[in-house]
Amino acid sequence: MAGTRLDWDEYATAWARLHGDFDPRRAAPAVQGWLRFAYQIGHLLGRLRVPPTAVTVVGTLFCVVVPITVLREPGGPFIAAGFVLLAAVADSVDGAVAVVTGRTSRLGYVYDSVADRVGEVAWLIAFWLLGAPGALVVAAGALSWLHEYVRARSVSAGMREIGAVTVGERPSRVLVALIGLLVTGAARLIQFDLGAGTITVVAAIWVLLAGFGLVQLLGAVRRALL
Template sequence: MPAEPGGPARDRQRARRSQRESVLDAWSELHGGIDPRDSFWVERWVLLSSACARPLVRLGATPNAITVCGAAVTAIAFAVTFAGRGWFAVAALVILLAAVLDGVDGAIAAQTGAATRWGRILDTLADRWSDIFLAGIVVMAGAPPWLGVVIAVLTLFLEGIRATAQAAGMVGPGAVTVWERPSRVILAVIATVMAAIVWQVGLSAGGAQALAAITAGIGAILAVIGVLQLLLAVFRQTRGLPA
């Protein structure tokens, strides 16, 4: 009996599609039911994190170890900014590495079935640690310190609202706002890249500080919008729940 045309190739394609769907479903389960397929970029990020996690799984890496590494790498990125403007491009790359590790720990947990409550707590602590350092990096790039404080406080306030609402019975993250982890990472990367470019072209100190202030100001505005988005979502989801 002749083989079905394209049989083996079709089987491989189906297997890849099934694996892809499994990865997306596992991520959704770990993130409060958010479907990554709703966003092209989130879906691609989840799949990239899963691909990066596979060799680490084979090496025996644990989600908690990667979580700690990601937090440590963010602190290293902040430390690099003290080396001077010529190192800000390096800091941007280190921030991106930390962001990859931030996604990989969840992918390892999904692939190995090693997700635990302590792991979620540790991941949350590492995220807040990193959020503070990311705000500090924006300040080191030339933004006014008060703007860095505003960004850090609003970020912690947003996440505090989310955690309190979840403890009160809200299911999932409430809302995916404009000021989630990717936005915070992007702001820090933009700030460091701009600082590196400004150093290369020899822009005046006043001009460099103005650009950094504008960048940080945009971040602060996004943080305010994010807090308002989350507050509205929390109100809608919890107003009918008994105390």
């Protein structure tokens, strides 16, 4: 497979097998467009013989840079948002590289999951540095971790499909971090003290989405495993 260019349908079929049979061809136009973008970049990197693990590592480094840059003046939150976007691209592209080069593996799946959790911790640290209450930040991280843990344990228990696409999924967290940092940056430009209040609201939105998403997922798991 490494030397053969998969067309979009072949790629989508292979991708679905790795994601609980969620068919990207039936996804919303924005989601499908994002995955097509990752598919094209994945082919390019595959032809350049870039291994998927290298893309995962680069994406993790982008995440680590987020809290380092977020307080730089002027425009720290805008810079941090740029690194969140780059990390999100890398997070999609590493899987695409693995699929198009035939290098998918269980170990790579574990590395990718760990990188996602490390990245989200880095983003939440940036929230805290901008003024979000520590308790709110911890709650956001804990609920997101629990969401992923429940899904992983449910699959181990015999749930064959993804269960439910909830409002608390990884793409939602990416959007909250990205848009939240941009809005916070704009608020700080208007009045510096507005930044802390804005990022607190953003963290609260993360908590609400993560909590409601967990409830959705638990309902789907109950239906699947009873």
